[in-house]
Amino acid sequence: MQRQWGCVGDFPIVPAEMGDRDLGPSEEGERKEERGERWGVGLGGVGGLGEIEFHFSVGTGVTAMGPTYKVASAKMRSREFATWLTARRQGENETLDGQQMLEDIDMEMFDSDLYIGVTKRRKCSMGSEKVKSVTSLVYHPVQDADEEYLYAYGLDIKTGDTFRFYVPDPELALPSSETASQEIARLKHKEIIGGFIFTCCGRGAPFFGRPNIDSSPVLDNFPSVPVSGMFCGGEIGRGPSISGNSDGGQEQSFLHVYSSVYLLLSFSPPPRRA
Incomplete structure (x- = not known):
């Protein structure tokens, strides 16, 4: 069955299946079973069907x-x-x-x-x-x-x-986006089934001087994975620890500005029964 990519702003949206033909009883049952195995275990491997993990990265700006x-x-x-x-x-x-x-x-x-x-x-x-x-x-x-x-x-x-x-600072944001891409590339041994991108409304092509910088960390590594996203005014996510603050400890940022936050989902099938 053919698939088609849509786009919202700088971001691709989930591929939509083309055609609206009716499914036979057998095929409909197989489709429901497939959806259950892939998406029905998002909260932790219910019924031995497998697990979905969440992977986070952030590009600062x-x-x-x-x-x-x-x-x-x-x-x-x-x-x-x-x-x-x-x-x-x-x-x-x-x-x-x-x-x-x-x-x-x-x-x-x-x-x-x-x-x-x-x-x-x-x-x-x-x-x-x-x-x-x-x-x-x-x-x-x-x-x-x-x-x-x-x-x-x-x-x-x-x-x-x-x-x-x-x-x-776009000169800082560009290498930070490349670092996020390198972090996401380390997930290639996993079965990535989808992702989300939340990026500041002040970024995009006007900020960098060229398009697709914010979506490239995901699409360059997983071009066939469905991805959705939106522009935000404050991006939420656990950021990396920043050392060297005034008290010699570490600090984290949870609500970002001028950033892109990436959330990818991977699926791990259940272990085979002996």
């Missing part, structure tokens, strides 16, 4: 600039869903307002999207895990700056948190 700051004061404004900040350069005592902080970076970059990446150490748990302290890197868009405050979108920024400024 922002780069840090300027010094590291430590939050001196943080006024949360719940109605505006914003935080008003003053800060000190790490290792210094002078408290800086928003304008002074922006003077530390190239002001021309402020014409682009500007973020602060805040290193937060918070107590949390995931699923059945015990509550523990986790260090994470959280991105907050910069809304404005004046002679009083730096205005950041979002809450949960506390006095003592550290941060740096981040800007979109």
Whole structure:
């Protein structure tokens, strides 16, 4: 039976079977059995039918600039869903307002999207895990700056948190996409049955200067695998650990900006019975 590729933006969609002929009783039963073996075990190998595994990779797209700051004061404004900040350069005592902080970076970059990446150490748990302290890197868009405050979108920024400024960087995003492709290539020994791509709406051809960069890590390695995707405003996924933060530990990013998040599914058949 022939298959046809569709496309949404930069992304191919799941192949659609052509034709609408009726199936005979025998063929319909075989089709249902095939669907059950392939997709009915997505939560862990029910009934000895096999297992589906999830594989994750991420291509980043922002780069840090300027010094590291430590939050001196943080006024949360719940109605505006914003935080008003003053800060000190790490290792210094002078408290800086928003304008002074922006003077530390190239002001021309402020014409682009500007973020602060805040290193937060918070107590949390995931699923059945015990509550523990986790260090994470959280991105907050910069809304404005004046002679009083730096205005950041979002809450949960506390006095003592550290941060740096981040800007979109296609020169960093391109090799990061190539790294994601190399990680996905390591899955070629597995039976990949499908995948999803979630990429920032600020990426795509205008960002890179040419098309198909975000979809190539999957399609270059698995050209016949059905893939779907969408553009997002904040991409969710466990990112790689980043070493060398201010307290000498490691931090992870779970909500990304200007990134592409890849999720692939592999199928492992059940072991043969003796």
